[in-house]
Amino acid sequence: xxxxxxGTVTLGVALLIGSLHVxxxxxxxxxxxxxxxxxxxxxxxYEGLLQVFDAKGKIADKRWTFERxxxxxxxxxxxxxxxxxxxxxxxxxxxxxxxRASDQWMWTPAIERDRRIALQDRSTRFFGTDFSFEDLxxxxxxxxxxxxxxxxxxxxxxxxKIQSTPRQxxxxxxxxxxxxxxxxxxxxxxxxxxxxxxxxxxLNYADIRSVQGIWTARQxxxxxxxxxxxxxxxxxxxxxxxxxxxEDFTLQAIRRx
Amino acid sequence: xxxxxxxxILAAALASPSALEAQTITQRGFxxxxxxxxxxxxxxxxxxxxxxxxxxxxxxVKPAGWLQFAAGLDVRxxxxxxxxxxxxxxxxxxxxRRPRLGLRRLAATITRGALTIDAGKQFIRWGKTxxxxxxxxxxxxxxxxxxxxxxxxxxxxxxxxxxxxxxxEAVWLPRFTPSRVPLLDQRWTAVPPAATAIxxxxxAAVLPDGSQAGVRxxxxxxRVEFSASFFDGFNHLPNVDVRPAPTPLGAGxxxxxxxTYPSIRTYxxxxxxxxxxxxxxxxxAYFTSASADTDQYVLYVVQLERQTGEWVFVGGYAGEAVTAxxxxxxxxxxxxxxxxxxxxxxYTIGPTKSVAFxxxxxxxxxxxxxxxxxxxxxxxxxxATISGVAIGGRESDFLGQYHRNSHVKASLRYSF
Numbered sequence: 123x124x125x126x127x128x129g130t131v132t133l134g135v136a137l138l139i140g141s142l143h144v145x146x147x148x149x150x151x152x153x154x155x156x157x158x159x160x161x162x163x164x165x166x167x168y169e170g171l172l173q174v175f176d177a178k179g180k181i182a183d184k185r186w187t188f189e190r191x192x193x194x195x196x197x198x199x200x201x202x203x204x205x206x207x208x209x210x211x212x213x214x215x216x217x218x219x220x221x222r223a224s225d226q227w228m229w230t231p232a233i234e235r236d237r238r239i240a241l242q243d244r245s246t247r248f249f250g251t252d253f254s255f256e257d258l259x260x261x262x263x264x265x266x267x268x269x270x271x272x273x274x275x276x277x278x279x280x281x282x283k284i285q286s287t288p289r290q291x292x293x294x295x296x297x298x299x300x301x302x303x304x305x306x307x308x309x310x311x312x313x314x315x316x317x318x319x320x321x322x323x324x325l326n327y328a329d330i331r332s333v334q335g336i337w338t339a340r341q342x343x344x345x346x347x348x349x350x351x352x353x354x355x356x357x358x359x360x361x362x363x364x365x366x367x368x369e370d371f372t373l374q375a376i377r378r379x
Numbered sequence: 380x381x382x383x384x385x386x387x388i389l390a391a392a393l394a395s396p397s398a399l400e401a402q403t404i405t406q407r408g409f410x411x412x413x414x415x416x417x418x419x420x421x422x423x424x425x426x427x428x429x430x431x432x433x434x435x436x437x438x439x440v441k442p443a444g445w446l447q448f449a450a451g452l453d454v455r456x457x458x459x460x461x462x463x464x465x466x467x468x469x470x471x472x473x474x475x476r477r478p479r480l481g482l483r484r485l486a487a488t489i490t491r492g493a494l495t496i497d498a499g500k501q502f503i504r505w506g507k508t509x510x511x512x513x514x515x516x517x518x519x520x521x522x523x524x525x526x527x528x529x530x531x532x533x534x535x536x537x538x539x540x541x542x543x544x545x546x547x548e549a550v551w552l553p554r555f556t557p558s559r560v561p562l563l564d565q566r567w568t569a570v571p572p573a574a575t576a577i578x579x580x581x582x583a584a585v586l587p588d589g590s591q592a593g594v595r596x597x598x599x600x601x602r603v604e605f606s607a608s609f610f611d612g613f614n615h616l617p618n619v620d621v622r623p624a625p626t627p628l629g630a631g632x633x634x635x636x637x638x639t640y641p642s643i644r645t646y647x648x649x650x651x652x653x654x655x656x657x658x659x660x661x662x663x664a665y666f667t668s669a670s671a672d673t674d675q676y677v678l679y680v681v682q683l684e685r686q687t688g689e690w691v692f693v694g695g696y697a698g699e700a701v702t703a704x705x706x707x708x709x710x711x712x713x714x715x716x717x718x719x720x721x722x723x724x725x726y727t728i729g730p731t732k733s734v735a736f737x738x739x740x741x742x743x744x745x746x747x748x749x750x751x752x753x754x755x756x757x758x759x760x761x762x763a764t765i766s767g768v769a770i771g772g773r774e775s776d777f778l779g780q781y782h783r784n785s786h787v788k789a790s791l792r793y794s795f
Contacts, residue, residue: 174730176729176730180729180730180731182730182731182756183759204405205759206756206759206760206794207407207408207409207759207760207794207795208409208756208760208762208792208794210405210407210794211405211407222601225599225601231407233504233530234502234503234504234530235504238599238604238651238653238658240653240658240684240686241653242653242654242655242656242657242658242685243658243685243686243687245687246686246687246688246689246691247689247727250727250729250730250731251730367444369490369492369493370444372541373541373546373599374490374495374539374541374546375490378439378441378447378488378490379405379407379439379447379449
């Protein structure tokens with residue numbers, strides 16, 4: 123999970139799932155593993171609308187298309203901007219790994235070049251949004267340790283409240299995250315990410331619906347607590363298990379428009 | 380004719396019933412109006428205000444998952460005679476002036492498994508460093524504005540095979556595309572005040588007929604990325620020859636300036652190594668030539684890169700080591716920016732605003748330039764940018780010779 127949870131925060135991930143008939147588990151790792159298992163899909167595609175609200179409430183809209191092949195720590199994803207017009211074609215390739223941070227490359231058509239996003243640069247905001255490059259990763263459950271810290275309710279839904287800490291501390295800008303997982307369907311409801319004791323970002327999941335049997339949040343809102351700005355991502359035309367080819371998730375592929 | 384035939388083939392392919400069923404079409408474009416205000420007149424160019432207009436449209440069509448066509452067109456206008464008069468579609472873009480109507484790209488991309496082939500007019504970029512990129516041999520530029528050059532497309536075939544972390548690339552260009560050099564009667568051709576009495580005439584360019592080729596192997600590991608490349612072709616930057624020009628009886632002396640593009644071979648390498656604080660990038664190329672009047676030299680760059688918060692920093696050193704000095708006069712901005720400390724920084728103020736700074740200082744202090752830029756978007760389509768460029772130094776230095784060209788540029792762009 124990105125910033126914390128097993129493959130979750132990831133935008134691809136963010137689309138968590140659950141089921142109405144699940145057995146409860148007390149063990150934090152089992153809960154997260156179950157949540158991850160329920161989001162497994164061979165592939166995923168959606169069109170995203172990003173609305174960035176700065177501290178004064180001004181909005182900047184961006185749109186992207188997102189395609190992912192595989193799930194969690196064994197997946198590749200391509201995210202390509204379609205609006206505003208001046209950033210059309212800008213693309214990000216994310217290659218996730220089960221045992222370490224992802225590899226990321228960005229293609230900028232204006233200069234016809236790709237650039238690898240170094241690990242130490244992943245805390246940077248992604249294209250003026252409140253998501254950082256790291257938030258676009260999809261990490262495996264095994265990259266974190268978990269502690270069940272209690273029960274809570276988000277939007278009236280009962281949740282487990284779990285703390286996750288990255289096993290390789292240098293691989294993340296966050297030292298720990300608190301994750302809320304709904305008890306009724308194992309969908310993620312909220313993630314708060316900390317750097318030491320400072321709360322850095324809060325990700326809220328909303329409009330959770332079953333899409334092809336996978337409980338998925340159709341709206342995610344990331345708040346940057348330091349900047350007092352937030353970015354709302356609304357997922358449209360979401361599909362799972364669409365036919366995608368491995369060759370469309372390469373550096374050569376993101377050069378194509 | 381060849382371009383027209385290519386356009387017809389492209390149109391036919393796109394119009395076929397099977398293609399229309401599955402094809403996806405995307406486009407991007409913009410119209411950009413810019414105004415340059417120069418602080419002072421140049422000895423050979425008293426014009427201090429220049430207006431420029433560029434409209435660009437690029438279309439990408441995918442008739443099938445394995446096939447893509449790309450086409451792009453530029454339309455230009457300029458108040459200072461930097462654009463050709465005629466409306467003929469310029470496919471090759473090899474003229475002295477920018478074409479009024481130019482084909483920016485026209486290429487087909489075929490993908491089969493790990494193999495990708497691009498054929499046609501396209502952009503090919505090699506190398507990892509910024510500001511100076513010694514291995515970027517298939518990327519001629521338009522130097523009508525020396526400190527803000529645009530890339531020119533090249534015509535040829537590029538094949539790429541990607542196998543796990545390895546990428547093998549081969550390029551073949553049957554036709555040479557030179558960089559566009561500054562116009563003789565304009566300020567980016569620096570003429571010392573004492574020489575302004577002698578008229579300069581364009582003695583034309585001798586463009587080589589042969590083809591060019593190059594291969595590159597890149598390795599992308601868990602941490603480090605590196606490449607090795609070889610290029611066999613022509614330098615897209617010219618050697619310059621200045622000779623007395625024949626003049627009518629009784630007329631004063633005049634000089635004819637001609638350009639030749641020497642054959643060269645380059646052996647290059649580049650690497651990027653992320654560390655805990657910076658990403659270290661290095662790039663070098665050894666330029667050799669069989670031509671008796673062409674230098675042999677090594678260009679190299681070492682730079683550090685870091686993104687932190689809203690800042691992006693790039694800074695480093697570009698160097699040159701001449702192993703055989705043979706030519707007396709060249710137009711070589713790549714070499715002109717070496718033996719220098721180069722740096723770039725940008726800061727994102729908010730979702731719609733940013734500032735950027737860029738600069739280069741020659742190590743002997745003989746030349747320097749710096750640029751500051753503020754840019755702000757409005758809505759989904761508009762962006763206004765204002766930038767200031769300051770250049771200083773001695774006449775004998777590549778950067779310093781442009782010390783009369785400090786300017787402010789304001790531009791307004793509508794993207795669609």
